[in-house]
Amino acid sequence: MYQFLTLMCSFLTINFIMTNHPLAMGLNLLMMTIMISMLCSFMTYSYWFSYILFLIMMGGMLILFLYVTSLASNELFKFNWLYLIMMLMFLMILMSMVYYMDNFFWFISNIETMNLNFYTNLENENNLIKLYNNPTMNMTLLMINYLFLTLIIVVKLTNINHGPLRQYN
Incomplete structure (x- = not known):
């Protein structure tokens, strides 16, 4: 699941660079925020940090949506089918590469990450206490x-x- 989320984040980053309509950029940023908050929730012991990140980004996105709809409300949204097909093919190729790669490449550091997660879980229990x-x-x-x-x-x-x-x- 972690590899899929990182792959989708990189795909959304490439897609964000290629879009030029403000509402499409906002939708792309929203999906990227959801993916990054899910990644943060998988990496930490507590889901609160990812939840706070998501809420802050959603508040900023609502303000940006208000500005975009009030200032550029009549801009037409042109849907490029060729671009969509190319991006979907690129995504399928990347996902098949992840699926068919040797397990040694993805899971070589599984023991190291388990030890790292154990130590970070001990540290993350005290993070909210340190805030106040x-x-x-x-x-x-x-x-x-x-x-x-x-x-x-x-x-x-x-x-x-x-x-x-x-x-x-």
């Missing part, structure tokens, strides 16, 4: 206050009576 202890407690409180102050400023700057970001004719 004395050295980082001040930084966490500063970030909470900064985000709250930014929220209040943005709400006060936007006027509800003027409508959306873009002025209509």
